[in-house]
Amino acid sequence: xxxxxxxxxxxxxxxxxxxxxxxxxxxxxxxxxxxxxxxxxxxxxxxxxxxxxxxxxxxxxxxxxxxxxxxxxxxxxxxxxxxxxxxxxxxxxxxxxxxxxxxxxxxxxxxxxxxxxxxxxxxxxxxxxxxxxxxxxxxxxxxx
Numbered sequence: 001x002x003x004x005x006x007x008x009x010x011x012x013x014x015x016x017x018x019x020x021x022x023x024x025x026x027x028x029x030x031x032x033x034x035x036x037x038x039x040x041x042x043x044x045x046x047x048x049x050x051x052x053x054x055x056x057x058x059x060x061x062x063x064x065x066x067x068x069x070x071x072x073x074x075x076x077x078x079x080x081x082x083x084x085x086x087x088x089x090x091x092x093x094x095x096x097x098x099x100x101x102x103x104x105x106x107x108x109x110x111x112x113x114x115x116x117x118x119x120x121x122x123x124x125x126x127x128x129x130x131x132x133x134x135x136x137x138x139x140x141x142x143x144x
Contacts, residue, residue, distance in 0.1 A: 009051050016044030079144045083137035090133020097126035 105119030 005051070005055055009048060009055065012044055012048040012051060016041055016048060076144055079140055083140040086133045086140065087137040088133075090136075091130045094127055094130035094133075097129060098123060101126045 101119075101122045105115075105123055108115040108119050
């Protein structure tokens with residue numbers, strides 16, 4: 001991989017973080033400023049994604065002897081991506097569930113303190129979703 005392309009990718013990722021903060025901090029506090037900051041962040045993020053995809057798929061052709069090792073490394077890489085996605089997405093879903101269940105539980109506990117046990121069970125069930133995703137990712141990594 002070319003070092004110039006690597007530096008371009010790193011610069012794009014850094015700019016995707018720095019420039020939206022510049023839009024956010026400078027200027028009048030309007031909705032347009034927020035929209036511009038988000039749009040800039042999305043532009044640079046997807047730009048970095050395109051550059052990374054080009055770097056991933058735009059390599060030298062592989063010889064027949066190296067094809068099996070390349071296929072094995074691709075399978076390993078996709079396995080790690082699957083493990084990361086199962087953990088990440090389950091934690092996002094669990095976080096949303098805990099946010100809703102915990103706020104409702106706090107409201108119920110403030111009105112009636114005897115609802116503490118029931119509300120803790122619901123919050124614990126919502127956290128269980130994260131643990132199931134983590135277990136699945138361990139199972140995927142164990143197969144690699």
